[in-house]
Amino acid sequence: MANKVEEFNTYRAKMNEKILADNNKIIKRIFNLDTNAFMAGALDVKTKELLGLVASAVLRCDDCVKYHLESSKEHGASKEEVMETLGIATLIGGTIVIPHLRRAYEYWEELETEA
Amino acid sequence: MANKVEEFNTYRAKMNEKILADNNKIIKRIFNLDTNAFMAGALDVKTKELLGLVASAVLRCDDCVKYHLESSKEHGASKEEVMETLGIATLIGGTIVIPHLRRAYEYWEELETEA
């Protein structure tokens, strides 16, 4: 069982629904763009998800990291690819990324136990 | 009942008291400035609180967001004004602001149930 994954996704979905129901045009469009930006284009989806992951990690956004870990996995990223991505994040973003790396690692483990 | 609001305010008040009792001049003065900066001047208090809110949101400081949500509400900001402010924050600060937007939205709901 993977409580943390489920818990995160449930809260995320519930709040997104409320925010979108609220009809703020700017926010709705940003959510919409977010879906579009990660669709296949010149770059494939997996690569885009890894781009999202490294950006989330250097900006130290745990929830964004979780989201892109899950999507990366769904689109075929291996653990090695994810760890190389997080290694680059830690080098570029510095050791302050390490606490987020720990939580990312833990979340990845939960994603794996889920399968 | 609004546990999260109360819990946040209690912890905040308790720790601020301890820190100020400690007599570090620099920290005391910064706390003092913080009170002064949000008083009415060329700009009214509500506008200043929204400035504090957008700055807190783009800097992704959940506790600061909570604090300014509460003060904004106390000084008459409507939900629409707060959401437009958070929409600007999400546009300027990017999608990494979204997890903080979720928590802000949730906290605003709790503030409303309190009234």
Next chain:
Amino acid sequence: MANKVEEFNTYRAKMNEKILADNNKIIKRIFNLDTNAFMAGALDVKTKELLGLVASAVLRCDDCVKYHLESSKEHGASKEEVMETLGIATLIGGTIVIPHLRRAYEYWEELETEA
């Protein structure tokens, strides 16, 4: 004469035009959103521009600060209102905002000599 204002606006316009001509949908839409987010809504344009200014200042983006200084002025913000906004930015964002405050002050002076 206000060379710096003109120089900034010319470069900005030239590069924006090139980037938009390039037909990257995500970037085009973000530019488009940027225009929409600062239109009058629950909050008036001047307030929104000051929100944009304080967010730009705490994120220490000189070009964004310049842009919002100019728009704030166009929509009727006084020097006092702008300085209170930048004061809040310096308090929330800390003394690392000061170098940007210097450049903001200088740019505001140039905007004033332009009128």
Next chain:
Amino acid sequence: MANKVEEFNTYRAKMNEKILADNNKIIKRIFNLDTNAFMAGALDVKTKELLGLVASAVLRCDDCVKYHLESSKEHGASKEEVMETLGIATLIGGTIVIPHLRRAYEYWEELETEA
């Protein structure tokens, strides 16, 4: 008893071990560098730990702050030295550092009850 200190250290140790067992060279070397950078050199260890503390505080990394609070204490930093360091952090980094200052203060108290 100091549950929070122990809890933090246990989780940190457990996850670091897993990450290092994973054999990602870049990450292993960064962890290794982290140990080396805080050894005595031209500057003594206490000073280096305070440098680590102020950097962690302005970057608003709670776990990094906790780590350097503990090491600072172990290498002889007094509460006054730590508070002056955190005062500088709050001035340079701004009032958004304050929520982290609260948690740092609380953690320091727990470290003191431990002794």
Next chain:
Amino acid sequence: MANKVEEFNTYRAKMNEKILADNNKIIKRIFNLDTNAFMAGALDVKTKELLGLVASAVLRCDDCVKYHLESSKEHGASKEEVMETLGIATLIGGTIVIPHLRRAYEYWEELETEA
């Protein structure tokens, strides 16, 4: 002729040489890691360079963006791939990334005239 590219690379090389000659072990090793992290592994070099580019862009480091633009190009990244990467950076990092996007676009043009 591409003066800006040459100018950037010359200054970068000159200062790196001085810094490395100075024999600070931590800094030398970080420079060394930087070379290693972008070598082919589970991910190919082009993908890693795009990861470096998106991380640099969201962290708003113009010099880092320039460096990774040049390496991305050398390892076969097309303009479309680079622009999609920068689009993701602008979405995740927000409109404060736009001034860096302008300079990135300009630098890419200079890299293309160089070929």
Next chain:
Amino acid sequence: MANKVEEFNTYRAKMNEKILADNNKIIKRIFNLDTNAFMAGALDVKTKELLGLVASAVLRCDDCVKYHLESSKEHGASKEEVMETLGIATLIGGTIVIPHLRRAYEYWEELETEA
């Protein structure tokens, strides 16, 4: 001769004077605090300046780095101490600090030719 040092200090002094003449209370007090925070206390001035330097470097504020390099030198910091401080900054803040490290190194050289 050291043009860059002089140029920086002249601009800084000129703009600070203008800003302070403007009589914005919050900004005046923050400037005032800035002077007080770096006076000798539990920590000596040199240590405080190195704290200011590392904080400025991880926050990637070139002007703040220049200022603290100059004050560190005036209060007796050696090149080795400054480089160890910047090494810690680069480790904690990541490789995005490197462009600022280059400019810091160059500025230190200019400070040394001045003596």
